[in-house]
Amino acid sequence: MTQDELKQAVAQAALDYILPKLEKDSIVGIGTGSTANFFIDALAKHKDLFDGAVSSSKASEDRLKDHGISVFDLNSVGTFEFYVDGADETNERLELIKGGGAALTREKIVAACAKEFICIADDSKMVSLLGQFPLPVEVIPMARSFVAREIVKLGGDPVYREGVVTDNGGVILDVHNLRIDSPMELESQINQITGVITSGLFALRPADVLMLGTTNGVTTLKAN
């Protein structure tokens, strides 16, 4: 199976998981990236079964609207049942690295509002130790150099993702060579650096359910 076929399989598995629980007034939280796109395309076939979506990026919002799915402002919605999104890395505790698509801040906000965060990924994303994928950190543009110096003190090698401006007007530092033994602690440390908008570590609020696409089918893990 190709990586895209694995992504498509987990997108379908997430849809099968939420479909029986959707009601006419349900709102679905939607992530960003190629796996989330497969989910949006699959969800669109059932758009009459629920009210609409909240989106973690302009890109996903556009795709949802192209399918005729209503997209609501998060402020008008409150909490909702499900958030479905991909990841760049996951460990067995369902702690994640996200932000390869630069949508980390909105992804973290929408995930925070959802009762259940369902992460969908192909099995290349499962690692024993987070950090092989450079950790994205979204930063206020004028604080870029300061934040980079502070991250060096934490042992990382930050690289400015040139040419990328996020939906929030932030810029991204991709932090290489971090050994992430304590994801929750590192997430808190990075969050506290002045000028940081968000880090792509999702450990304080990990996924609740992980659906991992393998050549032998979809494996589902749940947080303890």
Ligand code: 5RP
């Ligand atoms: C975007 C993300 C994505 O979920 C992550 O990059 C995975 O993307 P893909 O599904 O294309 O592999 O965090 O900011």
